[in-house]
Amino acid sequence: MTHADVLVIGAGPAGLAAVAELARLGLTSLLVEQRDQVGGAIYRRHAGNGNHVLLLPEHHRRRRDGLMQAYTQAQERVTALTASVFIGVDRDGRFLIDNRRLGRVQSVRSKAVILAVGTVERVLPREGWELPGVVSAGGMQVQFKETGQTPKGKILLAGSGPLLLALAAQLAAAGNPPLAVLERAQPLASAWWQGRAVFNVLRSWPHVQEAALYGRELWRARVPYLTGWQVQSVQTVADGLRIDARHSSGLARQYAVQHLALHDGVLPNMTGLPGAAQSADNCIVYAGDCREVLGADAAIDDGSRAAQQVARFLGQRCDSTPLDQAIAAAQRTQAALAQLFQAAPVAPTANTVVCRCEGLRRSDFDRLQVAGSAHELRLVGRFAMGACQGRFCAHTVSALAHEYGVDFDPAALNGDVPRWPLRPVSLAALAAYSELESVE
Amino acid sequence: MNMSDTVALHFYWCSEPVPFRAGETIAAALQRAGRTDVGPAVAGLHGRYFCGIGTCQACLVSIDGASPVEACLTLAQEGMHLAPALLSQLARTPGADA
């Protein structure tokens, strides 16, 4: 059994902020991170000698550097278990960790737990989205951060949301601007009649600076930002991908590229996780984007706030009001951005792959006859029965079911009982299970 | 200067050597080598890097014949022998029945 006061899962901005704040308050923590180093996907440091430093707004850089410094100071009170994947909580309240260094599953019991596991990107399925060469925008960003290099060859970005702009600007600044950014929504047009939303975004000076920074890069590199456009289909051709795009007016266009990055938003990552809870004996708190998508800076604040909530549970006194205010401001901005980037989802065609893990298309869904519940769609239809456990198809399946008059929350596809493993785990590692011995 | 620059590191994808930098994930190295397809998947689809955070389970590879792992989460190591996660057929076929 570990002797740490608090178990913190995820070493991205929220998790690092949490352990740093806990340490500042005199509390020790066990920090579990799936990657080989802390920072998560957001603060992924690059290996080797990649040439380009990622384009980053000044306030992001300041907060990131401040956080890494705070973490360094906190290290005495933090035990970091890297290359270790959190795979859920079992019936007996054991938090299970797939320790890939050791090659076995370990368990930890803790009265106080902070879950900071980040988001899952939403990617609407289109024909050919499953092809090699198609990645998510977040995925392209992670690889960029890791290698310090843009992908080689031509790139197209498509979908909806501010992340597309950030990525496009980063690629441009590093010397390989995308051919275009296809944005399904009409954020600029809607700004005319979404006055309040625009006002709320403008209230956040860091966001305005950030937009200006990205806008300047895109202008310099002449990257077309095409609103009202979406990808219809992707096909593999001799030296890459052929993409058929369509505008809401019916206009069509083709692109020949080597890489397509898709993105349709980010969602809190709650699949299969226990609910947030606080009782006399237990305190489980969520922090960062997995709780509510607010961006990296707000995630730092949310992590600090979660640490304070846990500290209060463990008998300390601290005031979270300034953090509450900062987070409330971030909520306002995010809500405003969501309004500006509103767009009707793409309806998948019959041939579109819906559940990639099980190789199921929309036509497979349409062929199901009597499935009248999420349970039946999963078991009989096999949707969400695969390795990703529905993380990428649950929303689409729920939307398709709605067309047939069967309504349920996408989370219902995972059943009504919390289940583990949250992620696939080596059978041998699970067979070699042991309780975690105390760590230094 | 980075020490790793002077030593060429390689792993093998289906016997083909792939260079990588120390501290790099398998996925990053494969991408730089221009390999996007990591082998057959269910229903005729193909594995490939997608989400980068170990969630989509599309970039699975098998290292030295062991259980599949996510290429985007796993560091490349010198001498690794990588193969697609899903065998096209089993190593041994069931024996004759009596």
Add this chain to the structure above:
Amino acid sequence: MPTVAPSNAAARVIVVGAGIVGAAIAFFLTRAGVRVTLLDARWPAAGASGASDGAVSVASKRPGPMMALACEARTFYGQWVEQGIMRDIYHPRPTYLFARTDEEVAVIAHQGSDLMELGERILPLTHAELMQRVPGLGRHVLAGMKVPDDGHALGYQVVDRLLQASGAQVLRNTPVQRLALSDDRVVGVVTPAGTLVADRVVVAAGLGSGVLTGLQDILIPRKGQLIVTDRASLTGAALRGPLMSAGYLAAKRRMVLGQSSISLVIDPLATGQFLIGSSRETGFADRQTDVQTVSTLLREAMAVYPALARQRVIRTFAGIRIGTQDGLPIVGRHPTLPGLFIATGMEGDGICLAPVIGAAVADMVRDQPTRFDVSVLDPGRFGELPLRSAE
């Protein structure tokens, strides 16, 4: 309460519980021209039928009525395939029983002679012969037995097919609060959406049957934890049939409250995945798995079939078998309440026995002689089964 004139003809029947037993009963009734409404508190196969291992197996049954009924049921599945109802759902598959100790060798031999008495084909196998049929088998397996004529069907797929084929009206998310009685006769069920009337009511609701039929103290939950792996390859089932430990046979006969045991089955699914089970936890009805039970199951499984080391676990889950005080299912007319029928207590054999139970109950409901003899399963053996008041 509306007074309902009792009908002698079973023209309308309500079946409570859309598990495999309820779905089978609904199937046979609608085939006979009866109008059926099938209710479930949740949805089809929400209970044990959706959390089962799919064995349609005579090999593992207790000798006596259970083994005999299983034989008839398996033949029936074959007929269903021929009629097109269960095409691609039911697969003939040999069962490979295996022993790891001398005691287990004896248990298997005993089972073998019981099976032979029933006319079942069996093939005793030495370790070497087992290795030939199951490449990759571990060293610790001493001997075994092949039962070539067994089969496999996933419970939830069978339920789905039966519902498609039956045309019964299915009401999901419709829990039954209590039976509707008129002059001491069951005339329907009371649900949050109102009272539904019928000529007969069949309760096939697993554990939920207890409070509705007076069986509260008779039904005993027996939780089983199961594990699903990813695919071994793209070419389908990794083995010709499941590996079933002798412990599986022995455990079925023991039932002491509070005692849990592990009886290993390694089931190769048609997708190339493995389903590994299971525990037998008497008295437990929660549906969560625990890492100690799961890891123990996996250690045993890896010792028996080391090739499993290449797999990943993608899911664990638990199903609740419904056991009874004397270990036999409860099927038949309620002893004291006219109009009420019961079909539950299958304790892990529901997938196999469904066609037989379904046909027999449909016959009873229609006041016909039952085409399969299930008299040994009659509920009356437990007494009068009075209903307790809601207070």
